[in-house]
Amino acid sequence: MLIERAEDLTLDAAPVELSPALLESLRANRSALLQALSSGEPVYGVNTGMGAMSKRRLDESEQRVHQRNLLLGRAVGGPPWLPYAEARAVVLARLRTFLTGDAGVSPELCQQLVALLNSGYAPAIPAEGAGSAGEIIPLAHAFGPLVGIGQLVDAEGNVHSAEAGIPAAGGAGFELGPKEGIALLAGIPGATGRAWLQVGVLERLVGRMGEVAAGAVAVVGANRDPYDPRVGRGDELLAAEQARILRLAGEETSPGALQAPVSFRVAGQVVSHVRRTVERLGEAVERGLGGVTDSPAYLGGEFLGTAGFHGIDLAAHCDHVVAALTHAAEVSTARIHRLLDPSVTGLPAQLARVPGPQAGLVTVHKRAVATTHALRRLSLPAAIGAMETSNGQEDVQSFSWEAAGNLATAVRLAREVVAGELLTVHQAFALSEREIPEGLRELHAAVGAVVPPIDVDRPLGVDLQAILEHVV
Structure with missing residues (x-):
């Protein structure tokens, strides 16, 4: 299924492919966002802490690991996991919100989500225990596998380690760029999906x-x-x-x-x-x-x-x-x-x-x-x-x-x-x-x-x- 715009993405189980024009649009938006970040002005969750720690500014070394740590430190859930179809719907909803451009994420991150959707696996997402103003706990589990954190489930409900990353997505070496970790945790794509x-x-x-x-x-x-x-x-x-x-x-x-x-x-x-x-x-x-x-x-x-x-x-x-x-x-x-x-x-x-x-x-x-x-x-x-x-x-x-x-x-x-x-x-x-x-x-x-x-x-x-x- 070739996706030209965000609204084209549906729950259809067909393999997903993002069009070159859409990828270029995401790339241009990402470039503008990185330019805006270069000013050094405080941006929540990017060069600051989160929640009650938002007044804490992060230095450059802290910022380099912060986006991955956002996923690592919030994955406190556990079984029972969502069924495969529900977990896949969460990923689809996240990708669709990213394709609007509001999050300013890279086309490479969107391609990682596409690879996950096409892999035959879905993230192991806890069915219960969100307990926050948004969905940071289930979403940390949902997207940790992109960077080798957490577990995956297949259509039969079997659980697999995500330490090696997403199959056919280039291994566990994907590195989240500025703002991409907090973008993965933002909004309510879980409930929506x-x-x-x-x-x-x-x-x-x-x-x-x-x-x-x-x-x-x-x-x-x-x-x-x-x-x-x-x-x-x-x-x-x-x-x-x-x-x-x-x-x-x-x-x-x-x-x-x-x-x-x-x-x-x-x-x-x-x-x-x-x-x-x-x-x-x-x-x-x-x-x-x-x-x-x-x-x-x-x-x-x-x-x-x-x-x-x-x-x-x-x-x-x-x-x-x-x-x-x-x-x-x-x-x-x-x-x-x-x-x-x-x-x-x-x-x-x-x-x-x-x-x-x-x-x-x-x-x-x-x-x-x-x-x-x-x-x-x-x-x-x-x-x-x-x-x-x-x-x-x-x-x-x-x-x-x-x-x-x-x-x-x-x-x-x-x-x-x-x-x-x-x-x-x-x-x-x-x-x-x-x-x-x-x-x-x-x-x-x-x-x-x-x-x-x-x-x-x-x-x-x-x-x-x-x-x-x-x-x-």
Whole structure:
């Protein structure tokens, strides 16, 4: 993938190559930055200490090792490490922010990041323990391997020493130039990259949520009135979601009741709310990728100290998605319970072929209850609970790194609940005389391809895992 400008860099797994024109632009910007540094004026983290030590000026010998030491002295994290895909997304986000020119780093450093992305390895980054106004601890781990510090992980999760540097990147001899160490630690590329990765997963998941809900509506013969697009007046997104559920569920000429349980009737509102929060998160990610997050940033020929590390925008939108997913899981879990009830479906109790001797899908609901409870525990806003660090220099945090971690966990758990409802709806159709609506046949064919008919009790966890891996 040839990158001509920062916005061209995506999460695509294809090998990355920076265009000659982009490299030349980075080189010219770097030259101007070095010229500005030659004045000897204090520049935070370049010729001064960091944090509470920022008043301490560094002499020339100290400056020569300072940028590497910034990575060495802040790598205090440990396992568990981020999965390979998340760690790679952190590197991608860092490179994309560098390509804007704000950091003033060299094209050679950007090429080192490209080599890391193309190597098949990612840095071993601690999943927890950021604890500062920005992300200096996880970012020290993320970019230490460029200079032979720390560890790497491969796609299978195996851990390798980074003492020899990045494979195919010229060994561990890369030397960070002025301002390049602090640039690697600046901003919130970690939370941005991790959230960026989840947006793609969420876009697929929210589509599945609507399809699964439509199947539940169809199999119980719910009254279709709540899904009439006209009730979405004033909210185009809701009206579109209502129309989609109605189309997927098909018309119902003889509803089982005047009103279905609330968990069925609110499907459009719930799914459209999740979709809306995901869209807003995507916008926040774009702001994080394209905004000024370096500090000091090199803008218009001068160095500006910024607060681009304060990721409250991203943290708040991560929190919002987690809350939306939690509510969606609660509603989905309620529908699973109703689908096990003969008074709602007219089907055998617990969707067992032989109720009594067989448990049917009752334990699928129990797993969904536990998973939803775990989601509730994640829904406390991450930005609450600031504590001072660095002798009071850092007296608040946004905890955007933790918010992004909560988001990844919430997405995993929400997928589990959706898989549980999909399996339940699939079994309900198998026991029902109702035909699967045309718009849902492809989905249920995909389930049928990995889940054998449930005629007797068996370990349904295997079936749920198959749905997670191949359908949801």
